[in-house]
Amino acid sequence: MPNPLINFLKLFRDIPADDEGLIAGAMEHRTYKEGDYLFKAGKICRELFFVCEGILRIKVINENGNEVTHFFIRENKFCSILNSFNNQVVAQESIQAACNAEVLAISRTGLDTLYSRLSYLKPLITEITHQALLDKIAVRNAYLGQDSTTRYRMFLMRQPEIAYRVPLSDIASYLGITPQSLSRIRKNIR
């Protein structure tokens, strides 16, 4: 059975057939339902996830007690609290399934073991996550200075596959809008 992570890595680089089993074997397959937590803030995040199916979100509870969505992570993307995972510091953010999801998970130590066995893997994953950060920043910059309606329109254009699969309130907090306003905006657009 083809492993979605290996298919994904092959887009960037040839993966020797012999290594496929090693990589696939190191990853643990998990299923989550909408609302389930993959990781909760307050601890060090010691796992890296790869999304096979569904959408995750990284979120925080802000000082007013409101949930704020920092990112949506969709199929064929890695997900972790990078600062915590890399630097062993306590994470302020949580990872939650924004809809039913299937992921592959690997622990920090498991990943280090893989890295030591497959010398090409660390630079490859570093490069992929680096580019993902650039992409995330580019999205945020594109929203900068746009009004709520425009941000929602841009979101629809860029990520329609997310817009219709996750709760409205998650999207609202991702765009920095109240759910009521987003509901109104949605009505006015049609």
Next chain:
Amino acid sequence: MPNPLINFLKLFRDIPADDEGLIAGAMEHRTYKEGDYLFKAGKICRELFFVCEGILRIKVINENGNEVTHFFIRENKFCSILNSFNNQVVAQESIQAACNAEVLAISRTGLDTLYSRLSYLKPLITEITHQALLDKIAVRNAYLGQDSTTRYRMFLMRQPEIAYRVPLSDIASYLGITPQSLSRIRKNIR
């Protein structure tokens, strides 16, 4: 004479004395006045800058013809249009001096030469820029869902050294506010 870049790198890792001259010699020292461009959008960005003195900003002209500040880069930070610099694609953003500035500059090819001679340098700089990206994202996420006054207050708390050295209009566009509104907010805060 101490080189600010070398001092900076030494914070992360020991730099052999023999290598200092090589690094320092590869960097070109330049002076810019407020408003000068270090790089203009529309080309591939082939230089990496290190800010010794002053503040740079990365900006775009958006579809309405307004300038939008994506980032401020202050002393002891690297600056480039990373996506363009790394992937050889045309940059949409420009780099401008937000106040009088002194920088060290190195070309893509010059950097590659350094990398090939000093094997520790590429992982080091990659790690530094990676962390800088995480920091930039964290700042943007912290602003998410806050009103204009709160964003400005947060900006004052986090980067007072920038707030009083660059034009108000640059800060306004960085925070996604019109200059008029920011002027009003500033008045109401005192």
Next chain:
DNA sequence: AGGCAGACTTAACAAATGGTAAAAAGCGAT
């Protein structure tokens, strides 16, 4: 099937922000 809980929508009003325009202030060059 009925009822419950959570999510979404709607509405009316208040507050914040944007748009436009004009005055004031700051800055550099002559």
Next chain:
DNA sequence: ATCGCTTTTTACCATTTGTTAAGTCTGCCT
């Protein structure tokens, strides 16, 4: 020091967005 340009401030009004509160809808559980 003065002129002229650019930036910032101020004011007024229009628009957008937030707030509060209620109502509707949906899916899930029993």
